[in-house]
Amino acid sequence: MRITIKKYYGLIAATVLLLVCTLGLVASRGAFEPSIVLRGYAPLAVFLIVIALVALIAQLLTHTLRVEASLASNNAEINHILASANEGLFLINKDFEIGRQKSARVKEIFGDGVDVSGNFFHLLHHVSPQTEIKLAREYVELLMAGRVKQQLMRDINPMQEVPIEVTQPNGGTVQKFLHIDFTRDESEHIDPKQPRALVSITDITREIQLRGExxxxxxxxxxxxxxxxxxxxxxxxxxxxxxxxxxxxxxxxxxxxxxxxxxxxxxxxxxxxxxxxxxxxxxxxxxxxxxxxxxxxxxxxxxxxxxxxxxxxxxxxxxxxxxxxxxxxxxxxxxxxxxxxxxxxxxxxLKAVETEISSIPDRLLQVAQRAAENAGKHVDLSCTGFEVLADRPELARKMDAMAIQLVRNAVVHGIEAPVDRLDQNKSPLAMIRVNLAKEEARYKMSVLDDGRGLDFDRIRAKVAAQLGMDEKQAEKLDRGKLLHYIFQPGFTSLDEATVDGGRGVGLSLVRDEANNLGGRIAVKSSPGKYCQFAVTIPLAKES
Amino acid sequence: MVVDDSQVICRQIEAVLSKQDFDVVSTAADGVLALRDFRMLKPDLVTMDLTMPRLDGIQTIKQMMIIHPGVRILVVSAVKDKATALRALRLGAYGFLCKPFTRFELAEAVDVLISDLGKT
Amino acid sequence: MKEEEINVFVNGVVHYFETMAVVPAEVSSPYLIDGLTGSIMEYTGVIGITGEYQGNVLFTAPVEMMAKLLALYDNQEASVGALLDLVGEIANTFSGNVREEFGADFQISPPLVAHGSPKEVRTAEGLQTYCIPILWLGMRANLIVALR
Known part of the structure; x- marks a missing residue:
């Protein structure tokens, strides 16, 4: 438990008060010529001291109670963990002595006949004579010493597949395989000279069998x-x-x-x-x-x-x-x-896939221009990065489909009519940028337009109308809620449906597709400046 | 500094480290070459293969720890022999990464290796 | 072909030296050869094999070694004929050992002998033939296993 000033401000205040009053009292009774004013305050000082003392005691008492309560609840939690953990868990100290608290699974793993206590390596040698104890001990010693990064030691843990013989109640023995992992306790209150490690033991017998097959x-x-x-x-x-x-x-x-x-x-x-x-x-x-x-x-x-x-x-x-x-x-x-x-x-x-991918920018431009023509708008579109999907043709197709929806959405909803753009000192030719990038663990596709941005008032009005809300209820819808609605099927902020938008399916389709691929969609916008939809899809696990 | 007797591996490690804003000051194909450069350059970070001609990784680590004990060495090796790997760590290496590894695993290992230092 | 099977031939040769010669022979590490050129010495004994594996096994030795070996057989004159006879004998002996090990499936022809390169033997292209050096008294013979 770390001591914070905040938690103790009551205590500190009471102590300060106590000190001040005591000083006052001492001063008033002191050897030097007492002033009338001070003497008159003496009973008050005594009274205040009493109050302060009471406050102090009360604070200390509540604190003690609180600590006990939290300890009790900590213990309850620990007991719960130990009873229900799937692994065999216990602590060992620097002499490899096994701690008293053990998870319920420990007994199950080693069988009834084995006493899990004392020196861990004696136990290990007892149940698995073929394991090289020296090597195992060197590993744990190195881990406890704390210099080597424990994440970078796991691969050389010599106890990843420890075969043990377990005696069954009927007297027969079965072979099991254990994975024994060690984690150095890095909590702050641990004395570096008295290190300890959490031992976690998993029964991997089934995995070993499966792997063999x-x-x-x-x-x-x-x-x-x-x-x-x-x-x-x-x-x-x-x-x-x-x-x-x-x-x-x-x-x-x-x-x-x-x-x-x-x-x-x-x-x-x-x-x-x-x-x-x-x-x-x-x-x-x-x-x-x-x-x-x-x-x-x-x-x-x-x-x-x-x-x-x-x-x-x-x-x-x-x-x-x-x-x-x-x-x-x-x-x-x-x-x-x-x-x-x-x-x-x-x-x-591969060639076929490449051709297909290389045609994506052209196709998106066509989509954008056709939609713009229908809406009487002018738009230029740049599209980059789809080639990173050359090795994932299926995903390339899906990303392309999502891009088409988002581009349409940008043209129809995001971009203003040329006249309006001129009024705002913007070029009548609107820009849409589509970019796909492979990041460390995911693909990220963003569709950015330099149009009006999300108009939350308009969205709020539409949501209210569609849900039959009155103005007061509608005002309670915050931006997060409203953003949620724009991805709902059936939502559109347009009054009339056209080929390119207004049916209220585009964004919900994109969201569903993104979800199907294990990814998500996010939106950023600034009124009058831009709107950007970003779809992120995790890289599938590399085989 | 990258020490490995395979050019393919050296290039791979170099690419990953450069992406993480490291200057790869030297790549060496064996322990002898590695020590020559190591003396001059005193690199902060070394990735070290264990099985190499002339002077193996264990001997090289030993020497490096004498020359510049502050160096952080990551052993990057396919040795299945855990005793040798442990020996490298006992001699002063900070971590062990098993070959074959993905670029991501290497980047992560390097991050862990320098987690308590300011990146240079 | 497995190493144990090839070693049956090697053991045959080793056994021959053990039995006949006072000083045992040493086997150096086997390697692969592409064709016979460079591996054949003056005197060569060849056995042909059919069955599961097909091809030839050769024992080839320099004239000095053959002469020394011949000398172990009491008062022989080191004529070309005698040396050819001996190299055939050696091949014959270890092929007998082999027959014992491989059983009836393994058809082994009687040995051919050659002074110089044996014309009858063809080997597969590339590094496909095993050459096992046999060292004896500082001299070297080769056991060549060309089987498919």
Whole structure:
């Protein structure tokens, strides 16, 4: 609990009053020549002291009560969390001693026979003898020390898949897998010399099983398909460069194998330089998103480390590498041969999408000009950024449709008649800007016009009329409410429907489409200056 | 400063860091080259691969911590060997990012890495 | 073809040296070759294989090594004929070992011998053939596995 002045101003005031009065009293009874005035005030001072004391006590009392109440409610909350949490939760201190409070799930995870207390790593070793305790402890120590950023340690948590044997009530045992996560307690009142960490344990047995099943199926069926698809997505030059570099490196690996020397030490050196090359190849494949080659090199890398483990490495131990090298060379050759064909299929599709996207600005301009002509207005439209959707043809189509609605809306509702614009010292030629941009986690499309902006009075009148409100009720509608209404189906501020607007479906359509895509629509406006609709759509999860 | 023996990876990291307003003062393909530049440039931030020819990441980190202990090192590596990764952190690196990574993950990791510093 | 299967041939050769020669042979790390050029030495014994895998397995050694090996067989004169005979014998011996391991499916022809490059042997294009150096007394022979 942090002390704030505000909370305690009563207390402080009472104390100050008390001090002043006491001083007054002392002064009036002091050794120096007392003045009549002061002496006359003495009873009053005593009275005030009493009042101040009462106030002080009252303040202290209420404060204590409040603290107790809040502690009680905190405890209730904590108990509730511990009883209902899905994870096994408890704290450990710097000596890895397990705290007294544990979530209900802890017992369930470890089974009845295990006493979850004392040193965490003793417990871990007890339930999972195969886990490398030293490594796990180093991880937790590093985390507790607080220097390394804990968000940037998660990947190397050695306890992400801890196998444990759980004894069941009938005496049999089952294997479970646990994910054990640690979070350093960074609350302010924690003494840095006495750090502690929250341990959260999730039972991931089911996930592990599922993953095993999935991986099997995937490996068997998807691998080749993935390979083919990933190849199409890589830029042709980059892919050629990758194939050439890979081939060179593979030949280089082969010449390392061909080097003289059959002794253990010779092979150790050969393995070291092969490992470096394979590692780099793997990195390159991964950077280009070529999952198939990445996993092939990963496999190779693993074989290298397997061979390294031999006490004495013989040429025959190295055979596994040569065999794998040959397989990879053949894969590279195979993919290299079929890539041009794949690409021709892929690019013809891409071309179609590109043409479609490149025609969006023209089409929007046509829409705008036709609507402007019908309404006797003049408009110029610029449209930029749709090419960021080249890889998302479906979304490009939807964004295009939304843009059309918003452009129509801008022409019909936003832009004033040329005469009115001249009156306001604006160019009779109105501007509409459509822009689409890919931001970190979303696409953002904005449609901006330099027209009259949203006319809230007019919208209010329309809403009132459509809902049968009287003037007083209508006045209570604030801007937020009114903005809400303009996106409702059936709302329009025009008196007459035309082809281009006035039916009250445009904005509601856009909002619905945005919602369907998991996004939202927002509007900004300044009277007489501009109106901007912005549609934001989250990037779909990258596969 | 970006240390990685793959040119592809170096370029990728460089692109992400430049977007975050970092000046990438040097890219080095192995520990020896990295240390040469590191002495002269004293960079604030280093991304470090672990498996490299000549001088590996662990040895390089060790040397860097002696030369300029204030440096923030982010280990960017595909090593599956958690013991090695932990060793890098114990030697003084501030964080670990596992390859392969997306641009977004790298940007986020760098943000976390410098979260308690003023950006330079 | 798996590494264990190729190693069956290698073990055959190693076993031969272990049994016949006083000093055992060492196996260097296998690598891939494109065609036989550069890997063939003076004396070569070839066995042909049909069945699940098809192709040839060759043992090829320089004249010095063949002469030393021949010397182990008491009082042999190092004539071309004798050396060819021996290289055929070696191929024969380890092909016997192989037959034992692979079983009946594996059809192995009797060995051919060649002084210089064997004309009968064709290998696939590219780095498709395994070459396994066998080191003995500072000399080197090659075991070449060209199977599909």
């Amino acid at each position: 999935l991986e099997q199926t995937k490996e068997q069926q998807q691998e080749r398909l993935d390979l083919l698809l990933s190849v199409v997505n890589v830029n042709a030059d980059e892919l050629d460069a990758f194939f050439n570099e890979t081939k060179e490196n593979l030949v280089e690996i082969n010449s390392v194998l061909a080097q003289e020397g059959a002794e253990h030490q010779d092979n150790v050196e050969k393995l070291a330089s092969i490992a470096t090359m394979v590692h780099r190849l793997k990195g390159d494949a991964s950077a280009l998103g070529l999952d198939f080659f990445e996993s092939a090199f990963d496999h190779f890398e693993e074989s290298v480390s397997l061979v390294k483990r031999n006490m004495y490495i013989d040429g025959r131990d190295m055979m596994a590498l040569t065999v794998q090298l040959k397989e990879i060379i053949n894969e590279v050759e195979m993919v290299k041969t079929i890539t041009p064909q794949l690409r021709s299929v892929g690019t013809s599709q």
